[in-house]
Amino acid sequence: MKLQSLVLAAATALTMTTAFAVPAGTWTVAAGAHYVDPKSDNGTLANSDLDLVANVDVDGDVRPTISGEYFIANNVGVELLAAIPFHHDFTLNDANGAEIFTGKTQHLPPTLSLQYHFDGYNMPMNVKPFVGVGVNYTTFFKEKLNNNLGLELKLKDSVGVAGHIGLDIPFAATESLRIDARYMDIKTDATVNGAGVNYELGEIDISPWVYGVAFVKQF
Template identity: 35%
Template sequence: MHKSLLSASLIAFALATPFAQAHEAGDIIVRAGAITVNPTASSSSVKVDRGPLTGADLGGKATMNSNTQLGLNFAYMLTNNVGIELLAASPFEHDVNLKGTSLGAANGKLGTLKHLPPTLSVVYYPLDNKSAFQPYVGAGINYTWIYDEKLSNEAQANGFSNFKTTNSWGLAWQVGADYMLTDNIMLNAQARYIDINTRATVENDAVAPGTRARVNVDVDPFVYMVGLGYKF
């Protein structure tokens, strides 16, 4: 008797519990969460490329700090296993520092910059869509728009001006996973590596009239995001 009641209870519970169906062709997925850009920032030495000191190598290198913002993903499933995805975010802001240059006034915080890194990827989900756990891999292309470059007060006091950077095109790779809590709501975690390169230039007439220095920076960040998603 007790076994019959237990079996009946389990069956009733299973029927009452909604099945968390994973992604299918035609689904639209929107994800939001905290996203961190962690630059590796390997750079060339700082070189003078304009003015009477053209060709001088000042040595040193540039570094950038990490930053966390609101991340957004928009995905469309082409099949049950393949989708296209757009990564977006609120603007990231990074400090740019120079260290080890032979020009002492250049060392320290050069300034700040902001950027937006929209990334379009093709993603592949290897598991059957009946699995609530859905790992995936992806690859795509990134365009990083860098803007609002500002010199630090210290750099301005040392005669620096006209801080500029270039935008970047590059490849991007990712791994991630969704876990379906219901038919529509999911937990998400993802990690990316993005190829971002920029050239920064800055002028300093105090050193010599018309002097401009440049440094090439391989930003190449690892990008991490955790959040929630909703499937339409």
């Protein structure tokens, strides 16, 4: 009888988990805002022709975002994150912290992730954690270097890994509030053009944590 009871309990638990799992074929759309928080040490740029050795400091920015996710299996989804362009001001400082140049750039960081949602696990308040891993492609544009030397800055596009963790807090059958964080490996090579000459300055390591909140709708 005890064995039968255990088998029955296990079967019931499995049935409940399957019943409440996000089924394959489900779509979700999340609309919200994210803050891009670059790492504190963004690298050092150097070029002997320009007599330049500078530490880079990149500031953060917040922008609206939207993502769509399609579940290819129960609780397993493929998500694409998109946003309007993020704006970043940056400063090049010398070894003593004195400002050399300032500048700005914009970037778009579309990110594709494979994610697992812990749905159907009887979490407190029916919250639904998830984890994901994927690839980030970041394209930079409208770069500007504030200087009186006629120098123009160019940042190369970046491809890197991305990690994703989050929590969906449901408040209706198909609606929830999402709180999430991502790590994006974003590194870009900086080039300065001036007087017909290209100067390779080195690599800027942005690699931010990206924090956000969003409203999620399931279809």
